[in-house]
Amino acid sequence: MTSASDIPALPEHLYVHVPLCRTKCAYCDFFSVAEADLPLCVDALTGALVGQTLAWAQRGLALRPLQTLYIGGGTPTMLGPALAGLVDALATHIGVATGAEVTVEAKPDSLDDALVALLAEAGVTRVSLGVQSFHDDVLRTLGRAHDATRAIAAARSVRKWNLDLSIDLMCGIPGQSMGSWLASVEHAIATGAGHVSVYPLSLESGTPLAAEVLLGRFAEPDPDIAADMMIAAGEILAAAGFERYEVANYAKPGAQSRHNTAYWTGKEYLGAGPGAHGMLSATTARASGFVVPESAARVRYAIACELERGLQSVPRVEVETLTAEEAAREDVMLGLRLTRGVDVVLVEGARVGGVLEHFVGTGLVERADDRWRLTERGWLLGNEVFGDVWAGE
Numbered sequence: 001m002t003s004a005s006d007i008p009a010l011p012e013h014l015y016v017h018v019p020l021c022r023t024k025c026a027y028c029d030f031f032s033v034a035e036a037d038l039p040l041c042v043d044a045l046t047g048a049l050v051g052q053t054l055a056w057a058q059r060g061l062a063l064r065p066l067q068t069l070y071i072g073g074g075t076p077t078m079l080g081p082a083l084a085g086l087v088d089a090l091a092t093h094i095g096v097a098t099g100a101e102v103t104v105e106a107k108p109d110s111l112d113d114a115l116v117a118l119l120a121e122a123g124v125t126r127v128s129l130g131v132q133s134f135h136d137d138v139l140r141t142l143g144r145a146h147d148a149t150r151a152i153a154a155a156r157s158v159r160k161w162n163l164d165l166s167i168d169l170m171c172g173i174p175g176q177s178m179g180s181w182l183a184s185v186e187h188a189i190a191t192g193a194g195h196v197s198v199y200p201l202s203l204e205s206g207t208p209l210a211a212e213v214l215l216g217r218f219a220e221p222d223p224d225i226a227a228d229m230m231i232a233a234g235e236i237l238a239a240a241g242f243e244r245y246e247v248a249n250y251a252k253p254g255a256q257s258r259h260n261t262a263y264w265t266g267k268e269y270l271g272a273g274p275g276a277h278g279m280l281s282a283t284t285a286r287a288s289g290f291v292v293p294e295s296a297a298r299v300r301y302a303i304a305c306e307l308e309r310g311l312q313s314v315p316r317v318e319v320e321t322l323t324a325e326e327a328a329r330e331d332v333m334l335g336l337r338l339t340r341g342v343d344v345v346l347v348e349g350a351r352v353g354g355v356l357e358h359f360v361g362t363g364l365v366e367r368a369d370d371r372w373r374l375t376e377r378g379w380l381l382g383n384e385v386f387g388d389v390w391a392g393e
């Protein structure tokens with residue numbers, strides 16, 4: 001006989017994807033659809049997201065309150081007041097633990113004082129604001145739908161309602177000078193944000209910006225310049241009391257993203273909405289109806305983005321299974337993104353000690369006491385290390 005305690009519980013971390021943006025940015029290859037191309041009724045979209053999340057959550061798993069909820073996109077704030085309704089419905093039907101971190105991603109062009117007030121009332125604790133730059137010329141190159149004035153106003157609203165604020169910034173953009181970049185970092189600090197993410201532009205083929213570069217209208221991004229910009233940003237953020245805790249993420253004490261840290265430390269999470277990803281242990285996955293081979297220890301899934309089939313249709317799910325050794329290698333790879341690195345026991349279990357020793361020789365990895373971590377140079381060339389760890393010995 002099966003008792004309630006034998007039933008695997010719902011992951012404590014939930015990601016919900018809102019695949020809608022005002023317009024597509026020039027560099028974007030994330031899954032999102034411009035508003036004009038998808039004239040969806042907001043209520044139908046939020047209803048479908050709640051329905052899909054509940055369907056996932058209730059597929060044989062015991063409900064338990066969420067420790068983190070992250071509504072990302074796309075541009076969740078495009079939902080307007082319905083976004084507060086979405087948070088409220090998820091909290092009511094699934095449950096959110098006391099003290100949980102509830103984040104929504106926001107773009108400055110769709111966030112104002114009234115919406116922040118509604119979000120705060122619905123239980124949102126944190127806003128991740130996609131600013132990218134506080135300079136209008138750089139924002140125009142990126143094809144962003146906001147300007148610097150709007151970004152500053154949106155950040156002020158978040159702080160006014162006492163929500164935690166994270167700001168995303170991007171460097172290595174064609175035409176962006178070091179001075180403009182560093183001024184953007186200073187602006188981000190001045191908003192009172194407790195968390196800042198800094199990323200180099202990644203030029204993805206097929207995007208309008210990549211086409212502009214091919215046509216010679218913009219210079220190709222230079223990775224060395226982007227690396228210098230990342231280093232200079234780190235120095236300014238450190239001087240302002242931010243601590244780097246992940247390759248691209250800096251936080252004041254206590255302001256690290258708990259949701260993203262769950263990703264980097266191998267915690268199970270549920271993903272819902274077109275384009276979302278989730279990660280479950282094989283046991284949890286079996287309990288929720290996945291057919292999983294005996295050899296599997298971990299299941300990663302992606303919800304296919306077939307919006308044209310209608311949000312109410314049963315989503316197509318792409319599944320990848322990992323053996324215990326592959327899951328351990330993945331944990332090492334993700335854990336190395338963190339400044340605290342990974343424990344030697346995990347590295348031994350994943351059988352990648354030899355791979356890391358090799359990178360000690362090239363100066364990208366170091367071992368201190370019982371932990372392996374990336375060096376300063378390793379931060380810049382992390383993908384080289386991650387790729388070899390994933391490949392194994």
Ligand code: SF4
Pocket residue numbers: 020021022023024025028029030031032073074075107130
């Ligand atoms: S706001 Fe984000 S998801 Fe939307 S188009 Fe721009 S980069 Fe892509």
